[in-house]
Amino acid sequence: xxxxxxxxxxxxxxxxxxxxxxxxxxxxxxxxxxxxxxxxxxxxxxxxxxxxxxxxxxxxxxxxxxxxxxxxxxxxxxxxxxxxxxxxxxxxxxxxxxxxxxxxxxxxxxxxxxxxxxxxxxxxxxxxxxxxxxxxxxxxxxxxxxxxxxxxxxxxxxxxxxxxxxxxxxxxxxxxxxxxxxxxxxxxxxxxxxxxxxxxxxxxxxxxxxxxxxxxxxxxxxxxxxxxxxxxxxxxxxxxxxxxxxxxxxxxxxxxxxxxxxxxxxxxxxxxxxxxxxxxxxxxxxxxxxxxxxxxxxxxxxxxxxxxxxxxxxxxxxxxxxxxxxxxxxxxxxxxxxxxxxxxxxxxxxxxxxxxxxxxxxx
Numbered sequence: 001x002x003x004x005x006x007x008x009x010x011x012x013x014x015x016x017x018x019x020x021x022x023x024x025x026x027x028x029x030x031x032x033x034x035x036x037x038x039x040x041x042x043x044x045x046x047x048x049x050x051x052x053x054x055x056x057x058x059x060x061x062x063x064x065x066x067x068x069x070x071x072x073x074x075x076x077x078x079x080x081x082x083x084x085x086x087x088x089x090x091x092x093x094x095x096x097x098x099x100x101x102x103x104x105x106x107x108x109x110x111x112x113x114x115x116x117x118x119x120x121x122x123x124x125x126x127x128x129x130x131x132x133x134x135x136x137x138x139x140x141x142x143x144x145x146x147x148x149x150x151x152x153x154x155x156x157x158x159x160x161x162x163x164x165x166x167x168x169x170x171x172x173x174x175x176x177x178x179x180x181x182x183x184x185x186x187x188x189x190x191x192x193x194x195x196x197x198x199x200x201x202x203x204x205x206x207x208x209x210x211x212x213x214x215x216x217x218x219x220x221x222x223x224x225x226x227x228x229x230x231x232x233x234x235x236x237x238x239x240x241x242x243x244x245x246x247x248x249x250x251x252x253x254x255x256x257x258x259x260x261x262x263x264x265x266x267x268x269x270x271x272x273x274x275x276x277x278x279x280x281x282x283x284x285x286x287x288x289x290x291x292x293x294x295x296x297x298x299x300x301x302x303x304x305x306x307x308x309x310x311x312x313x314x315x316x317x318x319x320x321x322x323x324x325x326x327x328x329x330x331x332x333x334x335x336x337x338x339x340x341x342x343x344x345x346x347x348x349x350x351x352x353x354x355x356x357x358x359x360x361x362x363x
Contacts, residue, residue, distance in 0.1 A: 022051040026361035030337075033354045034058045040232050040239060040343035041069040045260030047268070047336040048362040055260055061342065062230045064241070073229035074214060074259050075340035076247065077325045078317025081256040082183050086128050086300025087270060088201045089186055090280040097193050100125040100283065100299075107189045114164050124189065126175075127182040128299040129288060133171065136179040137163040146320045150242075153220050154249035156184040174288040176297060180253035183300075187252025198252045206275065210265055215258040218247050224257060231322035232343040239343055245321040254317065260338040263327065271313060271333040285313075306356035328355050335362045 027046050034042060035058050042058040055071030092098040104112055104119035104127070112119030117134060126132040137159040143149070163181040171177040187198035194201055199217035207215050216225070222244045232239040247255055258266075269275050276284065287296035287303050296303045302315050310330075317325030324341035326348075337355050 023363055024051060024054075026358055026363075027051070027054065027056070029361075030354050030358040031056055031058060034339075034351070037346045037350055039341055039346045041073075041229055042342065043069055043071050043073040043075065043229055043260050043340040045071060045264050045336075045338040046358070046362070047264050047334075049334050050363050053261060053264065059342075061227065063232070063239075064230075067227075069229065069342070070227075071260060073227050073340060074225045074257055075229040075325070075342070076218070076224070076231070076254075076317070076319045076321060076323040077256050077258050077263060077340070078250070078254045078319045078323065079180070080263065080315045080317040080325050080327065081250070081252065081254045083270070083300045083315045084202050084206055084256060084266065085183055085186055085190075085198060085252040086284065087275050088190055088198065088205055089124065089128060090276050090284055090299065091205055092190065092193060093283070094277045094280045098124060098189070100128075104185060104189070107192045108185075111160070112164065116168055117164055124186070125283075125299065127186050127189075129176070130178045130182055130297060131171075131175040131288060132179070132182055133168060133175070133177065134179050134181045134185075135163050135166040135169045135177075137166075137181045137184070139163075139166055139169075147242075149249075150244075150320075151222065151246050152249075153246060156187055156249070156251040159184050159249055159251070160188070170291075172289055172291040174290075176288050176290050178290075178297075180250070183253035184251050190252070199255070202256075206266065210262075210269055210274075212258070212262040212265060215256060215262045215266075218250075218255045218257050220246055220248050221257075222246050229323070229340055229342045231319070232345075233320065233322035234344050239322075239345060242321045245319070247319060247321070250319070254319065260340055263325075264329075264336050264338050267314070267327065267329045267336060267338075268333040271329055271331065306352075307360050310356075310360055312356070312359060326351060326355060328359050330359065335359055337362075 041061045057069030061069040140162040169177040231243045233242040284299045287298045312328040314327040326339040329336040
């Protein structure tokens with residue numbers, strides 16, 4: 001049976017009814033502001049009750065050909081993958097197959113047993129919330145020059161073992177210390193519990209049920225589906241096209257490829273209770289303070305409140321290929337902004353401010 005794609009989300013009210021109700025001025029204002037940030041290219045998807053879902057582009061999707069970004073491009077979404085992984089884990093919690101207060105050692109006995117780290121004292125909740133105290137494997141000397149490993153296939157278990165050689169990371173007062181290691185471990189636990197890879201679980205539990213035809217697990221694929229948002233990374237002060245990259249090491253912490261509409265569909269479904277039962281969604285939204293002021297982290301979700309009463313959820317992403325991801329969704333899933341960004345040369349604080357203002361003004 002062919003997969004039914006989530007085209008129903010991409011709706012714009014008919015002109016006759018949209019004219020008095022849909023005000024696109026906030027969107028146009030935001031797009032103009034984003035154009036002035038020096039980003040090579042950006043795919044922008046906006047969802048609101050009155051205007052439906054609209055996709056637009058800023059800059060060039062491909063600098064070498066001059067192809068403009070129009071909003072339908074595919075990109076690596078990086079650490080936004082963590083939310084998808086956390087969703088699978090919490091579904092397994094709801095099925096009684098995982099307990100958030102179980103330890104890593106309950107599922108992967110003996111894997112974490114060093115002078116610094118002990119899997120018998122690290123819980124599943126701590127992995128998902130980055131309060132495990134484990135370091136980020138990307139801090140290992142192996143990754144000092146990421147370009148050297150651009151084409152390598154690297155198993156998630158290897159990344160965990162790299163992390164275990166490192167000293168303890170600096171932690172916020174809450175115990176928070178962001179580490180990709182946590183999610184690659186979570187993926188290994190999913191495999192131990194289900195007998196299937198985290199890629200298969202995400203596909204069967206999220207991608208297929210939601211009809212996300214533009215979303216896929218990268219695996220060893222080094223290219224992006226067309227139309228692609230080319231990725232440009234900074235090298236010696238110059239933006240260099242690094243789109244082609246084997247991102248297998250990112251695994252459960254960052255391996256997904258998607259577009260703006262699919263990721264908006266996913267986040268809408270998540271926050272409106274279509275993927276998790278109320279008890280598990282409530283657990284996901286229990287947050288601790290991050291090491292950045294006014295930012296809080298739940299189980300695979302970031303929470304911030306840029307204006308009084310405006311609570312936004314999302315999860316940023318970043319990849320060595322130069323691709324960046326930013327999104328924000330209201331608690332009720334009615335308003336959303338998703339940005340797929342093709343280069344590292346932008347002011348993230350300004351981007352976040354533009355997104356927050358747009359989220360406030362959308363109707």
